[in-house]
Amino acid sequence: MRTPAFGDIAHLGHVELLTSEFEKSRWFFTRLLGMxxxxxxxxxxxxxxxxxYERYTLKLTAAPASGVGRVALRAASPEALERRVRAIEDAGRGVGWKDGEQGVGRSYAFTDPDGHPMEIYYDTEWFTAPEGEGPALKNQADRFPGFGINARRLDHVNYLAKDVEENGVFIEQALGGEPTEQIRLDSGEISAQWFHFTNKSYDLVYSADNTGSTGRLHHIAFATDTREDILKGADIFLENGIHIESGPHKHAIQQTFxxxxxxPGGNRIEFANAGARLMLAPDWRTIEWSEAERAKGQAWGMKTISTFHSHGTPPVGE
Known part of the structure; x- marks a missing residue:
């Protein structure tokens, strides 16, 4: 049964990404992604x-080691913001109120059980294109860039976690997230969970960190319009010396292409096209995959590469 807190988070707002190769990463996101x-x-x-629609999508920050900084979630209303803050404080994960950045209003900072820095906010400034550079269609935030992979929007964040289940309980109870799919090992342990906050298939993912570390990133993902954007992107990355780890293939879990x-900073970036797959059922039942089913790999395409289960940022043991 869906909890009353479901829907208090509207969506994933923006992400801070730390990079040890700042100028190269800046080039990657602006010239190859079209941001x-x-x-x-x-x-x-x-x-x-x-x-x-908001003023910014990604905060890119120079740092000694790459990884994920704060991840921000937009509440569905001022009242929803206050409800979620009380729940976060009741869970003992609160840090406190802070001023937002670049048009974002007051924000409440907190951490998940794994130590990932997060925040929640409601007030925000909508994006306005510079004079003479706006889109042809008024129902579009900015003009279509027409170069690179043309990343349309931020899609999701996949965290690595020492304890997937502990983090999942927090996301459900404090933020109202609902697991749409998950992997359960033969031991009974949940090794990965995909959470959504509204009808989107997923916004946050937790995957088991095989190093036993905390606070690391598996990847952040951007949505594209079509599969062809992703295929074209593969050629663009090849021509520009960007390491392609895996794909283009189709996931079995969540069905994303x-x-x-x-x-360049070493952070894994995904480009995903999930089509029109939405979770419209008000009584959605979490889809559970067994260890044997997960071992089959992708829906189609090449076998999952080993680094997909070992690489994360910041790097461990390097």
Whole structure:
């Protein structure tokens, strides 16, 4: 039965990505993904994917080691924000209120049980294109870039976690997330969960960190319009010396057509096209995959590469 908290989070808002190769990463996101730079502040730049409605999509920050910084979720209303903050505080995970950045209003900072920095907010500034550079269609946030892979919007974040189940309980109870699919090992342990907050198939994912570390990133993902964008992207990355880890293939879990690459800082980036797959059932039943079913790999395409289960950022033991 769906909990009353479901729907209090509207969607994944924006992500901070840390990179040890700042200028190269900046080139990757602006020239190869087609994102617009909207602001710079200190060691960070703020980038916008062309059809994200908010002012920025990605905060790229120079750091000694690559990885994920804060991940921000937009609440569905001011009242929903207050409800989720109370639940986060009741769970003992709260850090406190802070000022937002680049048009984002007051935000409440917290961590998940694995230590990933997160925040929740409601007030936000919508993106406005510079004079003379707006889209031809008024129902589109920005003009179509027409180069690179043309990343349309931020899609999801996949965290690595020491304890997937502990983090999942927090996401369900404090944030109202619902697991749409999960993997259960023969031992009974849940090794991965995919969570959504509204009708989208998933927004946050937790995968078991085989190193036993905490606070690491598996990947962040951007949505494209079509599979052809992903196929074209593979050629673009090949021509520009970007490491293609896996794909293009089709996942069995969530059915996404995908491509995984490493941006110059070493962070894994996914490009995904899930078509029109939405979770419309108000009584959605979590799809569970067994260890044997997961071992079969992708729906089709090549076998899952070993680094998919070992690589994360920041790197461990390197």
């Amino acid at each position: 617009r730079e909207v602001a710079a502040d200190g060691d960070s730049v703020f980038l916008h994917a062309w059809d994200d 995908f491509l995984y690459v490493y941006e």
